[in-house]
Amino acid sequence: ALHLALGARSRSLSDDRVKAEQEAKHEHAERVRQSQFLAMLAHELRTSLTVLRMAVGNQPMSPKTVAKAERAMNSMVDVIDQSVQVERLADGKVTIELLPCDIVCLVEAAFADSREPMRVDQMLVQTLSLNTDGRLLRIVVSNLIDNALKYGKFGEHIDVELRAEAEHLHLIVANPIGTAGVPDPERVFEKYYRAPLAHEFSGSGLGLHISQALARLMGGELAYTQAQGRVIFELRL
Numbered sequence: 001a002l003h004l005a006l007g008a009r010s011r012s013l014s015d016d017r018v019k020a021e022q023e024a025k026h027e028h029a030e031r032v033r034q035s036q037f038l039a040m041l042a043h044e045l046r047t048s049l050t051v052l053r054m055a056v057g058n059q060p061m062s063p064k065t066v067a068k069a070e071r072a073m074n075s076m077v078d079v080i081d082q083s084v085q086v087e088r089l090a091d092g093k094v095t096i097e098l099l100p101c102d103i104v105c106l107v108e109a110a111f112a113d114s115r116e117p118m119r120v121d122q123m124l125v126q127t128l129s130l131n132t133d134g135r136l137l138r139i140v141v142s143n144l145i146d147n148a149l150k151y152g153k154f155g156e157h158i159d160v161e162l163r164a165e166a167e168h169l170h171l172i173v174a175n176p177i178g179t180a181g182v183p184d185p186e187r188v189f190e191k192y193y194r195a196p197l198a199h200e201f202s203g204s205g206l207g208l209h210i211s212q213a214l215a216r217l218m219g220g221e222l223a224y225t226q227a228q229g230r231v232i233f234e235l236r237l
Contacts, residue, residue, distance in 0.1 A: 074115075082206040085139070086191065089213050094136070096217055101134040103169060107162055110141040116149050124162040130169055132237060136214045140222070141171065143207040144233050148175035150201055151231070169220075169237040174230045182231055188224050208233075 055061055055069035088094050104124050111120040148158040152175030161172040180198040187193045189212040192205040208222075215222040220237035 078204070082204050082210060085210050086206050089210065094214070094217065096133045096136065098131045098133060100129055101132050101137065103128045103130055103132075103137075103162065106134055106138055107141055107160065107171065110138060111145050111160060114142070114145050114149060119149060119152075119155075119157050120145065120160055121157045122160045122162075124160075125164055128162065128164050128169065130237065132169075132218055136218060137237075140211045140214050140235060143211045144171075144173040144235065147207055147233075148173050148231070150203070151178050151180040151195075151198060152176055153178040169235070171235040171237075172232060173234075174232040177226075177229055177231055182226050183224070185224060185226075189222070211235075 049072075052069055052072050055065050055072075058065050061069070085094075107124060108122070111117050111122065114120065145158070145160065152158050156176045158173065158175040161170075161174075163170050180201060181195050183193070183195045183198075189208050191209045193209075194203060194205040212222045215235055215237070218237060220235060223234045223236070225232045225234070
């Protein structure tokens with residue numbers, strides 16, 4: 001009986017040790033993620049504030065300076081909004097409300113509000129209505145379009161295609177490969193991930209992570225492929 005009791009105690013201690021090691025690894029990984037997030041946030045905000053400081057000091061401001069200041073402010077707002085969104089997702093505070101949604105109008109509004117709508121070539125179905133959360137879908141569509149415009153080859157157009165197949169939605173956003181190169185397919189949706197050559201552009205590394213999480217929350221999937229010199233993201237709902 002003593003031998004059995006000692007054996008059980010030994011196994012219990014071993015299990016506790018393994019559990020403690022796993023918890024320690026998890027806490028370390030979380031600290032690393034938090035450190036990466038703070039470094040990213042500090043870098044992006046400092047960069048934008050530097051642009052704003054230069055703009056304020058350059059009086060009177062030329063139209064070009066005003067445009068730079070506006071881009072800097074928009075960048076700060078984007079980083080803050082995405083940081084809040086990713087924390088809400090992590091805490092399970094994002095809820096979904098399925099309602100009839102005019103997908104074509106939603107997509108058209110998204111690229112009309114994008115940074116360079118004149119670079120967007122669209123091929124949309126005539127009409128498409130779907131029960132989904134239009135608020136969350138707008139975030140995903142806007143992220144994909146802005147991502148393509150930012151990292152696509154400078155000055156060249158991006159393609160946005162919307163089609164319906166067997167009552168399912170397929171939204172495809174493709175751009176020619178730019179100076180940022182192509183993302184790692186194993187990490188493209190990872191939180192805070194940015195391609196090695198993408199750091200010359202402002203960004204949080206959260207847009208695609210948020211988009212995939214929202215797509216899954218709506219019962220869909222977001223996929224990434226590369227073909228014929230183009231980066232392609234496809235949303236399926």
